[in-house]
Amino acid sequence: MVGAFxxxxxxxxxxxLSIFFVLFATCTEVGADLRYEAVRDVIDGDTVxxxxxxxxxxxxxxxxxxxxxxxxxxxLAKEASSTLLDLIGGQLVGLEEAEDPLxxxxxxxxxxxxxxxxxxxxxxxxxxxxxxxxxxxxxxxxDEYISAETTARANNQGMWTIDYYRASSxxxxxxxxxxxxxxxxxxxxxxTKRWFVFALAKNFVVLIPRQEWSRHFDYKPCSLDRARIAVxxxxxxxGKRYRLVINHPFMLERCGYEPxxxxxxxxxxxxxxxxxxxxxx
Numbered sequence: 255m256v257g258a259f260x261x262x263x264x265x266x267x268x269x270x271l272s273i274f275f276v277l278f279a280t281c282t283e284v285g286a287d288l289r290y291e292a293v294r295d296v297i298d299g300d301t302v303x304x305x306x307x308x309x310x311x312x313x314x315x316x317x318x319x320x321x322x323x324x325x326x327x328x329x330l331a332k333e334a335s336s337t338l339l340d341l342i343g344g345q346l347v348g349l350e351e352a353e354d355p356l357x358x359x360x361x362x363x364x365x366x367x368x369x370x371x372x373x374x375x376x377x378x379x380x381x382x383x384x385x386x387x388x389x390x391x392x393x394x395x396x397d398e399y400i401s402a403e404t405t406a407r408a409n410n411q412g413m414w415t416i417d418y419y420r421a422s423s424x425x426x427x428x429x430x431x432x433x434x435x436x437x438x439x440x441x442x443x444x445x446t447k448r449w450f451v452f453a454l455a456k457n458f459v460v461l462i463p464r465q466e467w468s469r470h471f472d473y474k475p476c477s478l479d480r481a482r483i484a485v486x487x488x489x490x491x492x493g494k495r496y497r498l499v500i501n502h503p504f505m506l507e508r509c510g511y512e513p514x515x516x517x518x519x520x521x522x523x524x525x526x527x528x529x530x531x532x533x534x535x
Contacts, residue, residue, distance in 0.1 A: 288348035288367065296342070299334025299383060301361070313352040313363040313392045314399050315375045315384040316433050318413065329418050334383040341377055345369035352392040365395055376402045382412020385419075385486065388504035390466055396504065407515070421484045421516040424454040431491055435516050436498070437484035437509070443476055450475040452483070458496040460485055466501035482509040484516035 295303040299317030302310050318328035320335060348367035355363050366374040375395070378384035379402035386399045406414055413419040424438030438454035445451075450467055452460040452475075460483075467475060484507040487498045500506060509517035 288350050290346045291349050292346055293342050296335055296339045299331065299338050299378060302338070302342070309361040310349065310364050310366070311357055311361040312375050313365055314387060314395055315378060316387045317378060317384045319432065329416050330383055330413055333412075334378060337378060337381060337383055338374060341368050341372065341374050343368065347374070353394060354391050363392060373398070375399060379403050380406055380411070382406040382414050385413065386504065387486075388502035390470060390501045393502070400504065404513075421518065424458050427458060427496060431489050433486075433488050435484065435486050437482065437517060439482050440478045440480060443479045445475065452478055457494060459498070460506070461497055461499045463501055470501070471503050478508070482517070483507060484509060486516065
């Protein structure tokens with residue numbers, strides 16, 4: 255646990271709400287349909303606990319992991335947590351529930367705003383203390399968040415100046431799981447009833463649900479055969495194979511196509527080599 259705030263009495267909550275509404279009336283960053291809550295604890299850079307005990311995960315971003323059980327925190331994990339604590343400032347937050355409002359841990363997924371009306375996600379992104387995550391259907395603020403990450407990169411902020419957060423070659427992937435950036439050449443494309451499977455190595459595959467591909471991607475999956483790509487997301491193990499599941503094209507970058515975010519400069523000019531293989535769909 256990174257930080258805790260004092261408990262609110264009913265009178266203090268009423269007074270805080272009055273101030274909150276005045277501040278929000280002049281703010282341009284705030285989304286619609288907010289509920290206003292007191293924060294009890296900041297767990298890490300993207301997770302808070304409300305006074306009610308409800309756990310809230312900031313939707314649309316990922317921050318460096320604090321880690322526990324004697325594992326060292328990732329670079330900037332403490333800075334992300336303390337920055338979130340400062341942005342909240344002991345005041346109420348405005349909570350805009352995401353389109354799909356629960357994650358598989360049972361946490362509420364939401365877009366959060368502080369008493370100054372600032373998007374907490376956007377502020378963390380601008381400081382280079384978070385990266386954008388696009389998971390359909392929680393895409394309401396995706397363009398805004400991508401713009402903030404792009405600004406942080408251009409201004410050499412935070413994580414975008416640290417080698418640890420450069421995309422790693424799939425050949426250098428470490429025996430671990432968690433959120434990562436990785437690049438490589440697609441060795442094989444498999445089309446199953448449920449998934450499109452892109453093998454970057456014998457022990458590493460990227461999985462995309464067929465239904466989500468048809469909904470969000472504007473190119474055919476077999477055009478990635480032998481192409482160089484970079485992906486971001488959570489890696490897990492299935493048997494002896496690493497799996498990275500995504501469902502939105504922002505999470506998969508085609509090296510040689512603008513905009514270039516994760517592809518190393520040596521890969522950025524690589525042109526997709528299988529333009530004629532669309533028949534496999």
